Amino acid sequence: MSGVQHVTVSAGDADMRLDRWFLKEYPHLGHGRLSKLLRTGQIRLDGKRCKAGDRLVAGQDLRLPPLPEPGEDPRPPIRREWVPTESDLDDLAQRMIHMDDAVLVLDKPSGLAVQGGTGTERHLDAMLDGLMFGINDRPRLVHRLDRDTSGVLVLARNRTAAKALAQCFKGREAEKTYWALVVGRPEIDEGMINLPLAKKGGQAGEKVQVDHDEGLPAQTAYRILDSAARTASWLELYPQTGRTHQLRVHCEAMGHPILGDGKYGGSQAFPDKKNLARRLHLHAHRIRLPHPDGGVLDVKAVLPGDLKASWDFFGFSMDSAK
Numbered sequence: 001m002s003g004v005q006h007v008t009v010s011a012g013d014a015d016m017r018l019d020r021w022f023l024k025e026y027p028h029l030g031h032g033r034l035s036k037l038l039r040t041g042q043i044r045l046d047g048k049r050c051k052a053g054d055r056l057v058a059g060q061d062l063r064l065p066p067l068p069e070p071g072e073d074p075r076p077p078i079r080r081e082w083v084p085t086e087s088d089l090d091d092l093a094q095r096m097i098h099m100d101d102a103v104l105v106l107d108k109p110s111g112l113a114v115q116g117g118t119g120t121e122r123h124l125d126a127m128l129d130g131l132m133f134g135i136n137d138r139p140r141l142v143h144r145l146d147r148d149t150s151g152v153l154v155l156a157r158n159r160t161a162a163k164a165l166a167q168c169f170k171g172r173e174a175e176k177t178y179w180a181l182v183v184g185r186p187e188i189d190e191g192m193i194n195l196p197l198a199k200k201g202g203q204a205g206e207k208v209q210v211d212h213d214e215g216l217p218a219q220t221a222y223r224i225l226d227s228a229a230r231t232a233s234w235l236e237l238y239p240q241t242g243r244t245h246q247l248r249v250h251c252e253a254m255g256h257p258i259l260g261d262g263k264y265g266g267s268q269a270f271p272d273k274k275n276l277a278r279r280l281h282l283h284a285h286r287i288r289l290p291h292p293d294g295g296v297l298d299v300k301a302v303l304p305g306d307l308k309a310s311w312d313f314f315g316f317s318m319d320s321a322k
Contacts, residue, residue: 005067009060018045019052026067037065082121089130096131097152098299102161102292104131104139106153107301110279113147120147131155143169146245148260151178151284151301156292164292169242174289178237178247179225179303179321181281181310182256183268185233190223193250197243207263208245210253218243220250225321228314231271232259236285236321247282258282259310275313277306 013021022034037043038052042065045054056062098105106124108114113123128139139155140162156162168174196215197208219240227233233256237247248264251257257265259281270278283303291297303311 003066005064007062007064009056009058009062011058013056014058016056017052018043018050018054018056021056029067082116082123082126084122084127084130089127092124092127092131097301098297099133099157100293102157103165103297104133104155104157105287105297105299106155107304108145108150108153108284109304110148110150110306114141114144114153124153128155142166143174143242145284146248146280146282148280149178149282149284150304150307152287152299153284154287154289154297161292165289168289172240172242174287176239176284177286177288178239179283179285180235180237180247180251181259181307181314182233182235182251183231183259183265183271184256185227185230186222186224186235186254186256191221192240193220193222193254194218195250195253197246197249199244208243208249210249216243217241218246218250220247226314226316228316232314234311234314234316234320248280273313276310279306281307281310283307 016024018038019031019034022029034043035052038050041049043050044063045056045060047061047063092106095107095109096104097107108124113120115125116123125141128141131139135157137158139157140159142154142156142162142165145151145153154165156165195210195218196212197218198211198215199206199208200211221238221240222235225234225236235251237251239246245264248258248261252261252264257269259265259269259271259276260279261269261282284301285303286298286300288296288298
């Protein structure tokens with residue numbers, strides 16, 4: 001495809017209709033494409049908008065936008081949305097850990113983004129039509145988990161439930177419990193991390209960091225459930241706020257990044273242990289919140305197999321969480 005060009009109308013083309021000139025010079029362009037270029041003002045005569053029937057005058061400046069070469073498709077490439085297969089939907093349905101008339105709870109796998117974005121084609125939002133299970137209402141997202149975080153994810157099954165659940169998360173009525181393996185052992189067995197966070201751009205892309213001047217308030221309570229000397233610790237984390245990457249940044253700011261978190265922990269997050277899963281060791285273990293229809297919803301997601309292997313490697317027992 002060519003770049004922007006400026007052509008001076010020759011004496012031989014004087015009094016020719018503009019559309020006839022294009023038919024002579026660019027026969028492969030097509031009437032529809034030409035009409036759009038004229039309608040949007042991308043083709044101009046002496047800097048002014050023009051029409052297909054305008055007569056050319058010798059010496060006029062004809063401004064041409066980038067045009068396709070012969071044989072080149074003039075249409076921009078179509079971005080096709082990812083479409084889940086029946087196998088994708090079946091696998092996701094197997095991860096359902098709770099369902100009633102108002103709420104659906106999934107044990108989200110690590111690696112599955114909740115919503116699409118730049119460079120992300122495969123995501124849960126594209127799969128929700130396959131999770132209606134006999135009702136004519138598409139499930140609605142009411143909160144988020146990082147793509148690399150596994151565990152409890154709550155969906156609303158109707159508009160009323162979505163409104164109630166969204167208000168619940170916004171009002172911090174949801175009690176969320178995460179499990180994480182971190183590098184080393186914090187000096188204090190339990191406490192509160194209270195560090196404001198802000199998103200910052202950079203050469204390596206956007207990251208969240210502690211920012212006492214411009215950051216938003218962020219609080220995370222934690223306690224140590226078990227530790228393997230000073231090598232690694234099993235933390236139970238209770239976010240009091242819901243900032244992006246809050247748990248990951250707070251753990252790193254404590255000096256104990258989450259295992260497998262290269263984004264915030266760098267090489268320190270990957271100790272030389274061959275038996276450890278090469279992914280973020282963060283799992284949304286439990287959520288407890290008011291049910292839209294009354295009562296309390298309290299659900300848990302067990303550790304997936306790859307993380308369980310890492311827990312076993314350090315000798316951590318599920319009895320420590322009781």
